[in-house]
Amino acid sequence: MSGTALQSSTEGLAALLARPVDGSARARARLHLLDWLGCVAGGKASAVWPVAAAEPDLLTRAALLGNVLEMDDVDRLGRLHPGPVVWPAALSAARETGASFDALLDGAVRGYEAMIRLGRALDDHHYAHWHPTATAGHFGAAAAAASIFGLDEERTVWALGHAGSLAGGLWQVRHEPAAMTKAVHVAQAALAGLWHARLARAGAAGPRFILEGPQGMFAAMCRTPLPEALVDAGGWRIAEVSFKPWGACRHAHPTIDAALKLPPGALAEGPIMVESYGDALAFCDQAVPRTSGEAKFSLQHAVAVVAVRGRPMLADFEPAAIVDPAIAAVRARVICRSAPGFDTAYPAHFGARVLAGGAAAEVRDAWGDPEAPLDAAGHAAKLRRLLAWGGLPPEEAEAAEAAASVDALLALLVRWL
Incomplete structure:
Protein backbone atom coordinates (compact mmCIF):
# COMPACT_ATOMS: atom_id res chain seq x y z
CA MET A 1 0.00 0.00 0.00
CA SER A 2 2.62 2.51 0.99
CA GLY A 3 5.87 1.29 -0.52
CA LEU A 16 -8.07 -7.90 7.46
CA LEU A 17 -11.12 -5.87 6.49
CA ALA A 18 -10.50 -6.70 2.82
CA ARG A 19 -11.36 -10.39 3.43
CA PRO A 20 -14.52 -11.67 1.70
CA VAL A 21 -17.57 -11.67 3.97
CA ASP A 22 -19.19 -15.10 4.21
CA GLY A 23 -22.87 -15.98 4.34
CA SER A 24 -22.95 -16.70 8.06
CA ALA A 25 -21.52 -13.24 8.84
CA ARG A 26 -24.13 -11.65 6.58
CA ALA A 27 -26.90 -13.59 8.32
CA ARG A 28 -25.60 -12.43 11.67
CA ALA A 29 -25.46 -8.85 10.40
CA ARG A 30 -29.12 -9.11 9.45
CA LEU A 31 -29.98 -9.96 13.08
CA HIS A 32 -28.05 -6.92 14.29
CA LEU A 33 -29.73 -4.73 11.69
CA LEU A 34 -33.18 -5.72 12.98
CA ASP A 35 -32.00 -5.16 16.55
CA TRP A 36 -30.83 -1.65 15.67
CA LEU A 37 -34.06 -0.85 13.83
CA GLY A 38 -36.03 -1.80 16.93
CA CYS A 39 -33.85 0.40 19.12
CA VAL A 40 -34.38 3.35 16.76
CA ALA A 41 -38.14 2.84 16.76
CA GLY A 42 -38.30 2.57 20.54
CA GLY A 43 -36.15 5.67 20.87
CA LYS A 44 -39.09 7.76 19.68
CA ALA A 45 -40.49 7.42 23.19
CA SER A 46 -37.39 8.99 24.75
CA ALA A 47 -36.56 12.58 25.65
CA VAL A 48 -34.06 12.63 22.77
CA TRP A 49 -36.79 12.29 20.13
CA PRO A 50 -37.73 16.01 19.95
CA VAL A 51 -34.06 16.82 19.40
CA ALA A 52 -33.70 14.10 16.76
CA ALA A 53 -36.94 15.11 15.05
CA ALA A 54 -35.52 18.58 14.44
CA GLU A 55 -32.70 17.13 12.32
CA PRO A 56 -33.44 17.39 8.58
CA ASP A 57 -31.64 14.18 7.57
CA LEU A 58 -33.43 10.88 8.16
CA LEU A 59 -30.34 8.89 9.10
CA THR A 60 -29.06 11.60 11.44
CA ARG A 61 -32.36 11.25 13.29
CA ALA A 62 -31.86 7.49 13.42
CA ALA A 63 -28.28 7.89 14.62
CA LEU A 64 -29.43 9.95 17.61
CA LEU A 65 -31.98 7.34 18.69
CA GLY A 66 -30.20 4.00 18.42
CA ASN A 67 -28.54 4.07 21.85
CA VAL A 68 -30.97 5.99 24.04
CA LEU A 69 -32.97 3.04 25.41
CA GLU A 70 -29.81 1.13 26.47
CA MET A 71 -30.98 -1.90 24.45
CA ASP A 72 -28.37 -1.71 21.68
CA ASP A 73 -25.96 -4.56 21.00
CA VAL A 74 -22.67 -4.74 22.91
CA ASP A 75 -19.20 -6.23 22.57
CA ARG A 76 -18.00 -7.25 26.03
CA LEU A 77 -14.25 -7.19 25.40
CA GLY A 78 -14.41 -3.85 23.63
CA ARG A 79 -16.99 -2.52 26.12
CA LEU A 80 -18.79 -0.72 23.32
CA HIS A 81 -21.99 -0.71 21.28
CA PRO A 82 -21.31 -1.13 17.56
CA GLY A 83 -24.84 -1.21 16.14
CA PRO A 84 -25.97 2.38 16.73
CA VAL A 85 -22.76 3.71 15.15
CA VAL A 86 -22.21 1.32 12.26
CA TRP A 87 -25.72 1.04 10.84
CA PRO A 88 -26.46 4.77 10.29
CA ALA A 89 -23.08 5.17 8.57
CA ALA A 90 -23.55 2.06 6.45
CA LEU A 91 -27.08 3.00 5.41
CA SER A 92 -25.99 6.55 4.60
CA ALA A 93 -23.19 5.24 2.37
CA ALA A 94 -25.55 2.75 0.72
CA ARG A 95 -28.15 5.47 0.12
CA GLU A 96 -25.48 7.68 -1.41
CA THR A 97 -24.14 5.01 -3.77
CA GLY A 98 -27.23 2.94 -4.52
CA ALA A 99 -25.50 -0.10 -3.01
CA SER A 100 -27.07 -3.55 -2.89
CA PHE A 101 -28.42 -5.11 0.30
CA ASP A 102 -25.49 -7.55 0.38
CA ALA A 103 -23.03 -4.66 0.04
CA LEU A 104 -24.76 -2.98 2.99
CA LEU A 105 -24.42 -6.11 5.11
CA ASP A 106 -20.78 -6.61 4.08
CA GLY A 107 -20.00 -3.01 4.97
CA ALA A 108 -21.63 -3.44 8.37
CA VAL A 109 -19.66 -6.63 9.07
CA ARG A 110 -16.44 -4.76 8.29
CA GLY A 111 -17.55 -1.78 10.38
CA TYR A 112 -18.26 -4.03 13.37
CA GLU A 113 -14.85 -5.66 12.83
CA ALA A 114 -12.90 -2.40 12.86
CA MET A 115 -14.80 -0.93 15.80
CA ILE A 116 -14.59 -4.07 17.92
CA ARG A 117 -10.93 -4.75 17.21
CA LEU A 118 -9.99 -1.19 18.12
CA GLY A 119 -12.18 -1.26 21.21
CA ARG A 120 -10.42 -4.41 22.38
CA ALA A 121 -7.06 -2.72 21.84
CA LEU A 122 -8.00 0.13 24.20
CA ASP A 123 -7.24 -0.31 27.90
CA ASP A 124 -8.86 0.24 31.29
CA HIS A 125 -7.41 3.75 31.51
CA HIS A 126 -9.15 4.60 28.27
CA TYR A 127 -12.45 3.15 29.50
CA ALA A 128 -12.21 5.10 32.73
CA HIS A 129 -12.26 8.42 30.87
CA TRP A 130 -13.35 7.87 27.27
CA HIS A 131 -16.56 6.46 25.83
CA PRO A 132 -15.32 3.64 23.53
CA THR A 133 -18.54 3.62 21.52
CA ALA A 134 -17.56 7.14 20.51
CA THR A 135 -13.79 6.75 20.17
CA ALA A 136 -13.69 3.36 18.45
CA GLY A 137 -16.97 4.24 16.76
CA HIS A 138 -15.21 6.59 14.36
CA PHE A 139 -13.28 3.57 13.06
CA GLY A 140 -16.38 1.40 12.74
CA ALA A 141 -18.33 3.98 10.79
CA ALA A 142 -15.35 4.82 8.58
CA ALA A 143 -14.68 1.15 7.80
CA ALA A 144 -18.34 0.46 6.98
CA ALA A 145 -18.57 3.43 4.64
CA ALA A 146 -15.18 2.66 3.07
CA SER A 147 -16.38 -0.85 2.25
CA ILE A 148 -19.61 0.36 0.68
CA PHE A 149 -17.77 3.07 -1.26
CA GLY A 150 -15.45 0.37 -2.60
CA LEU A 151 -12.27 1.99 -1.30
CA ASP A 152 -9.01 0.09 -1.73
CA GLU A 153 -6.81 -0.73 1.25
CA GLU A 154 -4.75 2.45 0.97
CA ARG A 155 -7.78 4.73 1.02
CA THR A 156 -9.35 2.68 3.79
CA VAL A 157 -6.18 3.36 5.81
CA TRP A 158 -6.63 7.05 5.10
CA ALA A 159 -10.21 6.93 6.37
CA LEU A 160 -9.07 5.12 9.53
CA GLY A 161 -6.30 7.70 9.95
CA HIS A 162 -8.84 10.52 9.91
CA ALA A 163 -10.98 8.53 12.36
CA GLY A 164 -8.20 8.13 14.91
CA SER A 165 -7.11 11.74 14.63
CA LEU A 166 -10.60 13.05 15.39
CA ALA A 167 -12.02 10.40 17.76
CA GLY A 168 -13.34 11.60 21.11
CA GLY A 169 -16.13 11.37 23.67
CA LEU A 170 -15.59 11.86 27.42
CA TRP A 171 -17.46 9.99 30.16
CA GLN A 172 -18.26 13.18 32.08
CA VAL A 173 -21.70 12.90 30.48
CA ARG A 174 -22.49 10.08 32.95
CA HIS A 175 -22.26 12.48 35.87
CA GLU A 176 -24.76 15.04 34.61
CA PRO A 177 -28.20 13.44 34.33
CA ALA A 178 -29.76 16.14 32.16
CA ALA A 179 -27.08 15.87 29.48
CA MET A 180 -28.05 14.20 26.20
CA THR A 181 -24.45 14.16 25.02
CA LYS A 182 -24.15 10.37 25.21
CA ALA A 183 -26.58 10.12 22.29
CA VAL A 184 -24.63 12.86 20.54
CA HIS A 185 -21.43 10.82 21.00
CA VAL A 186 -22.97 7.94 19.07
CA ALA A 187 -24.44 10.04 16.28
CA GLN A 188 -21.28 12.09 15.87
CA ALA A 189 -19.14 8.95 15.53
CA ALA A 190 -21.47 7.62 12.82
CA LEU A 191 -21.62 10.87 10.88
CA ALA A 192 -17.91 11.65 11.26
CA GLY A 193 -16.88 8.16 10.17
CA LEU A 194 -18.97 8.53 7.02
CA TRP A 195 -17.24 11.84 6.33
CA HIS A 196 -13.80 10.32 6.94
CA ALA A 197 -14.50 7.74 4.22
CA ARG A 198 -15.84 10.39 1.84
CA LEU A 199 -12.69 12.44 2.29
CA ALA A 200 -10.48 9.41 1.68
CA ARG A 201 -12.47 8.57 -1.45
CA ALA A 202 -11.82 12.09 -2.71
CA GLY A 203 -8.08 11.71 -2.14
CA ALA A 204 -7.51 13.20 1.32
CA ALA A 205 -4.69 11.10 2.78
CA GLY A 206 -4.79 10.27 6.48
CA PRO A 207 -1.97 9.40 8.92
CA ARG A 208 -0.88 5.77 8.68
CA PHE A 209 0.48 5.54 12.22
CA ILE A 210 -2.43 7.27 13.97
CA LEU A 211 -2.66 4.50 16.57
CA GLU A 212 0.92 3.67 17.59
CA GLY A 213 2.65 6.90 16.57
CA PRO A 214 4.35 9.05 19.26
CA GLN A 215 1.45 11.50 19.23
CA GLY A 216 -1.17 8.99 18.19
CA MET A 217 -4.28 7.64 19.83
CA PHE A 218 -2.61 5.02 22.03
CA ALA A 219 -0.12 7.53 23.43
CA ALA A 220 -2.82 10.10 24.11
CA MET A 221 -5.63 7.92 25.40
CA CYS A 222 -4.13 4.71 26.84
CA ARG A 223 -1.45 3.48 29.21
CA THR A 224 -1.29 -0.23 28.27
CA PRO A 225 -2.94 -0.66 24.86
CA LEU A 226 -3.25 -4.10 23.27
CA PRO A 227 -2.36 -3.55 19.61
CA GLU A 228 -2.35 -7.30 18.95
CA ALA A 229 -6.16 -7.20 19.20
CA LEU A 230 -6.16 -5.33 15.89
CA VAL A 231 -4.69 -8.19 13.90
CA ASP A 232 -5.02 -11.40 15.95
CA ALA A 233 -6.59 -14.49 14.41
CA GLY A 234 -10.25 -15.39 14.31
CA GLY A 235 -13.40 -15.07 12.30
CA TRP A 236 -15.60 -12.01 11.92
CA ARG A 237 -16.07 -10.45 15.34
CA ILE A 238 -19.76 -9.69 14.76
CA ALA A 239 -20.47 -13.30 15.81
CA GLU A 240 -19.17 -12.48 19.30
CA VAL A 241 -21.43 -9.46 19.91
CA SER A 242 -24.16 -9.68 22.55
CA PHE A 243 -27.82 -8.68 22.39
CA LYS A 244 -29.56 -6.92 25.28
CA PRO A 245 -32.99 -8.08 26.49
CA TRP A 246 -33.36 -5.49 29.27
CA GLY A 247 -33.58 -1.70 28.89
CA ALA A 248 -30.66 -0.94 31.21
CA CYS A 249 -26.90 -0.59 31.09
CA ARG A 250 -25.30 -3.92 30.15
CA HIS A 251 -23.37 -3.86 33.42
CA ALA A 252 -26.75 -4.23 35.20
CA HIS A 253 -27.89 -7.23 33.15
CA PRO A 254 -26.07 -10.02 35.02
CA THR A 255 -27.51 -8.67 38.28
CA ILE A 256 -31.01 -8.72 36.76
CA ASP A 257 -30.50 -12.26 35.48
CA ALA A 258 -29.22 -13.47 38.85
CA ALA A 259 -32.10 -11.83 40.73
CA LEU A 260 -34.58 -13.50 38.38
CA LYS A 261 -33.08 -16.90 39.26
CA LEU A 262 -33.78 -16.53 42.99
CA PRO A 263 -36.66 -18.58 44.44
CA PRO A 264 -40.01 -16.80 44.89
CA GLY A 265 -40.08 -14.55 47.92
CA ALA A 266 -36.31 -14.41 48.43
CA LEU A 267 -36.24 -10.66 47.75
CA ALA A 268 -39.31 -9.91 49.88
CA GLU A 269 -37.54 -8.73 53.02
CA GLY A 270 -34.17 -8.31 54.66
CA PRO A 271 -30.88 -7.15 53.16
CA ILE A 272 -30.03 -7.92 49.54
CA MET A 273 -26.39 -8.32 48.58
CA VAL A 274 -25.27 -7.82 44.97
CA GLU A 275 -21.78 -9.02 44.04
CA SER A 276 -20.32 -8.24 40.64
CA TYR A 277 -17.17 -6.92 38.98
CA GLY A 278 -15.65 -3.49 39.58
CA ASP A 279 -16.89 -1.76 36.45
CA ALA A 280 -20.46 -2.80 37.23
CA LEU A 281 -20.19 -0.82 40.45
CA ALA A 282 -18.25 2.04 38.89
CA PHE A 283 -20.99 2.58 36.35
CA CYS A 284 -24.11 1.31 38.14
CA ASP A 285 -23.83 1.75 41.92
CA GLN A 286 -26.69 4.24 42.07
CA ALA A 287 -28.72 3.83 45.26
CA VAL A 288 -31.14 6.73 44.65
CA PRO A 289 -31.70 7.28 40.93
CA ARG A 290 -33.48 10.50 40.04
CA THR A 291 -33.94 10.17 36.30
CA SER A 292 -34.62 7.47 33.75
CA GLY A 293 -30.98 7.59 32.71
CA GLU A 294 -29.80 7.03 36.27
CA ALA A 295 -32.31 4.22 36.79
CA LYS A 296 -30.89 2.40 33.77
CA PHE A 297 -27.47 2.65 35.45
CA SER A 298 -28.58 1.45 38.90
CA LEU A 299 -27.99 -2.08 40.21
CA GLN A 300 -30.20 -1.22 43.16
CA HIS A 301 -33.08 -0.19 40.95
CA ALA A 302 -32.66 -3.23 38.72
CA VAL A 303 -32.96 -5.61 41.69
CA ALA A 304 -35.88 -3.68 43.12
CA VAL A 305 -37.78 -3.91 39.83
CA VAL A 306 -37.29 -7.69 39.79
CA ALA A 307 -38.47 -7.91 43.41
CA VAL A 308 -41.63 -5.86 42.87
CA ARG A 309 -42.55 -6.40 39.22
CA GLY A 310 -40.62 -9.42 37.92
CA ARG A 311 -39.02 -9.35 34.46
CA PRO A 312 -38.07 -5.71 33.77
CA MET A 313 -39.98 -3.84 31.10
CA LEU A 314 -39.01 -0.53 29.52
CA ALA A 315 -41.55 1.29 31.69
CA ASP A 316 -39.77 0.04 34.81
CA PHE A 317 -36.93 2.50 34.22
CA GLU A 318 -39.19 5.51 33.71
CA PRO A 319 -40.08 8.21 36.30
CA ALA A 320 -43.25 6.53 37.58
CA ALA A 321 -41.30 3.42 38.51
CA ILE A 322 -38.46 5.41 40.05
CA VAL A 323 -40.83 7.06 42.55
CA ASP A 324 -42.88 3.90 43.20
CA PRO A 325 -42.69 3.52 47.03
CA ALA A 326 -42.48 -0.26 46.82
CA ILE A 327 -39.51 -0.12 44.46
CA ALA A 328 -37.82 2.62 46.49
CA ALA A 329 -38.19 0.52 49.66
CA VAL A 330 -36.43 -2.45 48.07
CA ARG A 331 -33.66 -0.22 46.63
CA ALA A 332 -32.87 0.90 50.17
CA ARG A 333 -32.17 -2.72 51.16
CA VAL A 334 -29.63 -3.40 48.40
CA ILE A 335 -25.90 -3.44 49.16
CA CYS A 336 -23.40 -3.72 46.28
CA ARG A 337 -19.80 -4.92 46.35
CA SER A 338 -17.23 -6.25 43.93
CA ALA A 339 -16.17 -9.90 44.08
CA PRO A 340 -12.75 -11.15 42.99
CA GLY A 341 -14.08 -14.05 40.93
CA PHE A 342 -16.19 -11.78 38.77
CA ASP A 343 -13.37 -9.26 38.45
CA THR A 344 -11.00 -11.97 37.24
CA ALA A 345 -13.44 -13.17 34.56
CA TYR A 346 -14.31 -9.64 33.37
CA PRO A 347 -14.54 -8.37 30.63
CA ALA A 348 -14.64 -11.73 28.83
CA HIS A 349 -17.59 -12.61 31.07
CA PHE A 350 -20.10 -10.27 32.70
CA GLY A 351 -21.21 -12.01 35.91
CA ALA A 352 -23.04 -11.30 39.15
CA ARG A 353 -24.40 -12.96 42.28
CA VAL A 354 -27.44 -11.90 44.32
CA LEU A 355 -27.88 -13.11 47.90
CA ALA A 356 -31.19 -12.57 49.69
CA GLY A 357 -33.60 -14.38 51.99
CA GLY A 358 -31.14 -17.16 52.70
CA ALA A 359 -30.76 -17.96 49.00
CA ALA A 360 -28.15 -17.13 46.39
CA ALA A 361 -28.18 -17.11 42.61
CA GLU A 362 -25.46 -16.19 40.14
CA VAL A 363 -24.75 -15.95 36.45
CA ARG A 364 -21.37 -16.01 34.76
CA ASP A 365 -22.66 -14.65 31.45
CA ALA A 366 -25.60 -12.34 30.87
CA TRP A 367 -28.60 -13.40 28.81
CA GLY A 368 -27.95 -12.42 25.20
CA ASP A 369 -24.22 -13.21 25.32
CA PRO A 370 -23.00 -15.92 22.92
CA GLU A 371 -22.80 -18.31 25.90
CA ALA A 372 -26.46 -17.60 26.79
CA PRO A 373 -27.96 -16.50 23.46
CA LEU A 374 -31.35 -15.08 22.66
CA ASP A 375 -33.27 -17.50 20.47
CA ALA A 376 -35.30 -16.54 17.39
CA ALA A 377 -38.42 -16.02 19.49
CA GLY A 378 -36.48 -13.75 21.83
CA HIS A 379 -35.25 -11.59 18.96
CA ALA A 380 -38.75 -11.34 17.49
CA ALA A 381 -40.29 -10.46 20.86
CA LYS A 382 -37.70 -7.76 21.47
CA LEU A 383 -38.35 -6.17 18.07
CA ARG A 384 -42.10 -6.08 18.65
CA ARG A 385 -41.71 -4.75 22.18
CA LEU A 386 -39.48 -1.91 20.98
CA LEU A 387 -41.76 -0.96 18.11
CA ALA A 388 -44.77 -0.90 20.43
CA TRP A 389 -42.83 1.30 22.87
CA GLY A 390 -42.18 3.72 20.02
CA GLY A 391 -45.88 3.85 19.17
CA LEU A 392 -45.66 1.84 15.94
CA PRO A 393 -48.24 -0.77 14.86
CA PRO A 394 -47.39 -4.51 15.02
CA GLU A 395 -47.32 -4.93 11.24
CA GLU A 396 -44.20 -2.75 11.08
CA ALA A 397 -42.23 -5.57 12.72
CA GLU A 398 -43.21 -7.87 9.88
CA ALA A 399 -42.21 -5.20 7.36
CA ALA A 400 -38.81 -4.86 9.02
CA GLU A 401 -38.24 -8.61 9.01
CA ALA A 402 -39.18 -8.80 5.32
CA ALA A 403 -37.04 -5.83 4.18
CA ALA A 404 -34.38 -7.08 1.77
CA SER A 405 -33.16 -3.93 0.05
CA VAL A 406 -31.68 -0.61 1.02
CA ASP A 407 -34.72 1.16 -0.42
CA ALA A 408 -37.06 -0.94 1.73
CA LEU A 409 -35.06 -0.10 4.85
CA LEU A 410 -35.11 3.60 4.06
CA ALA A 411 -38.86 3.44 3.42
CA LEU A 412 -39.31 1.91 6.87
CA LEU A 413 -37.39 4.71 8.52
CA VAL A 414 -39.29 7.35 6.54
CA ARG A 415 -42.54 5.95 7.96
CA TRP A 416 -41.18 5.62 11.47
CA LEU A 417 -39.30 8.90 11.81
Missing part, protein backbone atom coordinates in the same frame (compact mmCIF):
# COMPACT_ATOMS: atom_id res chain seq x y z
CA THR A 4 7.34 1.30 3.02
CA ALA A 5 8.55 -1.92 4.70
CA LEU A 6 7.13 -0.98 8.10
CA GLN A 7 3.41 -1.71 8.24
CA SER A 8 1.21 0.38 10.50
CA SER A 9 -1.57 -1.00 12.69
CA THR A 10 -4.21 0.57 10.48
CA GLU A 11 -2.64 -1.02 7.41
CA GLY A 12 -2.79 -4.41 9.08
CA LEU A 13 -6.40 -3.78 10.03
CA ALA A 14 -7.32 -2.66 6.51
CA ALA A 15 -5.86 -5.87 5.12
